[in-house]
Amino acid sequence: MFQEIEPHVYCNDFALVEPESIDTVLIYRGDSVLVSVVDGLLSYPTCGAFALDSSSGASVFLFSIDSHAFFLAEIDDDEVDAFVKGSSYSFFRTGALHAYGPQENVFAGMMGYTYYTWYDTRRYCGRCATPLVHDATERMMRCPSCGCMEFPKLFPAVIVGIVDPSTDRVLVSRYANREFKSYALIAGFAEMGETIEQTVHREVMEEVGLRVKNLAYYTTQPWPVSSSLLFGFFCELDGDSFLTVDHHELEDAEWILREELPCNDENYSLTRDMMRVLRERREGDFAPLAADNDTERNRSHE
Numbered sequence: 001m002f003q004e005i006e007p008h009v010y011c012n013d014f015a016l017v018e019p020e021s022i023d024t025v026l027i028y029r030g031d032s033v034l035v036s037v038v039d040g041l042l043s044y045p046t047c048g049a050f051a052l053d054s055s056s057g058a059s060v061f062l063f064s065i066d067s068h069a070f071f072l073a074e075i076d077d078d079e080v081d082a083f084v085k086g087s088s089y090s091f092f093r094t095g096a097l098h099a100y101g102p103q104e105n106v107f108a109g110m111m112g113y114t115y116y117t118w119y120d121t122r123r124y125c126g127r128c129a130t131p132l133v134h135d136a137t138e139r140m141m142r143c144p145s146c147g148c149m150e151f152p153k154l155f156p157a158v159i160v161g162i163v164d165p166s167t168d169r170v171l172v173s174r175y176a177n178r179e180f181k182s183y184a185l186i187a188g189f190a191e192m193g194e195t196i197e198q199t200v201h202r203e204v205m206e207e208v209g210l211r212v213k214n215l216a217y218y219t220t221q222p223w224p225v226s227s228s229l230l231f232g233f234f235c236e237l238d239g240d241s242f243l244t245v246d247h248h249e250l251e252d253a254e255w256i257l258r259e260e261l262p263c264n265d266e267n268y269s270l271t272r273d274m275m276r277v278l279r280e281r282r283e284g285d286f287a288p289l290a291a292d293n294d295t296e297r298n299r300s301h302e
Contacts, residue, residue, distance in 0.1 A: 001221055002268050005065070005104040010111075012063040014139040019059050021048030023069040026062070026112035027080060032091035033109045034080065042097065042105040049083060050075055060134065062115050065104050072115055095225065098268040114224040115152070122150045157228045158199050160186040161274045161283060162212055164237040164255060170278050171208065171237075172261070173245075173253040183262055185271050186253075189228070196231050197289065204235075208253050209244030212237060216286040218277070221270040230270050234283040 019025070024044045027034040036043045052059045052073055059073040084090060094113045097106045124131055125143035132141040132150065141150040162171040162185075172183040188203030190196055197215055204212050218232035245253050261275040277283055 001270060001273055002098050002110060003107055003222055005107050008065050008104045010063060010065055010107070015061060016136065017061040017069060019047040019052045019069070019071050021046060023047045023071055025050060025052055025059065025071050025073045026109065026116070027073060027075060028113060028116045029091055031095070031113070032093050033113065034084070034089055035092045035109065036088040037092070037100055038088060040100050041102060042100045042109065044105070044109070045083070045089065047071060050079065060119065062112055065108060070108055070112060072112060072119065110224045111222070114227050117227060118152050153227065155226065155228045156190040156196060157230050158188060158190070158196060158203060159230050159232045159270050159274060160200050160204060161234045161278050162186065162204065162210070162237060163234070163278070163283060164241050167255065168258065169255040170258055170261065171253060172256055173207070174251040176247060176249060176251045185274060200233050200235065207246050207249050210237060211239050214288040216283065216288050218274060218286055219270070232270050232274050234274070234286060
């Protein structure tokens, strides 16, 4: 998956670090990032290219990969456009970065986008509307007027691979009102007051009207597009396989043969990685959760 950058080491510890000319600056416009692609390899501009230094006050340290620091900066559009003109740089959608390499640069561009969207939506206090300021000791935006504190937020969500043991088919869906039309798995965000296991049961019931059992945890993945932390689960159909599709959320859903699952995008996402496991019939390698045995409790949203 895109976050697997070993042997490189990602470190997002907060620090008051000043940019040096050789450090990397990440510049975003909407859902796109300024990047150069040469011979299939990604690179980002340096801080030196935009004269970012300790006196500029225009950059925020985000993270490091190995010993290399990455900064976020808001730079005047005219200055950026002048830099781009006649260069190999242009704005690429962050969702398209995974088609290139190296993997650690793909990861940097995508994770930088998570920070960019958080900082971009934390400019004013939600309580008193005073402009927020950067805290000096931790990654937090603070209101100098009322003291309100805003920390980076992650939204827990589930990806669910469902198997019908009686037919050996798997459930796939297509999202409604989205450009992305390929097969997906059932997915949804956790709500306040429920466990992540209860989220699985509720989302499956809400989206396709099914009951499931034998939840088996697979793995997690950060997902910058929605500032989420995804939890992957495999499970089995419990009862009738008839689908009652919520067309507000899904365009359609269907049971398909394992061989029909997509297998051509290098497992960039948790969804595709789980489809690979299902295609290889390896979901049984992961033991069902003992904590999911309380069926009535997990069906409380039905």
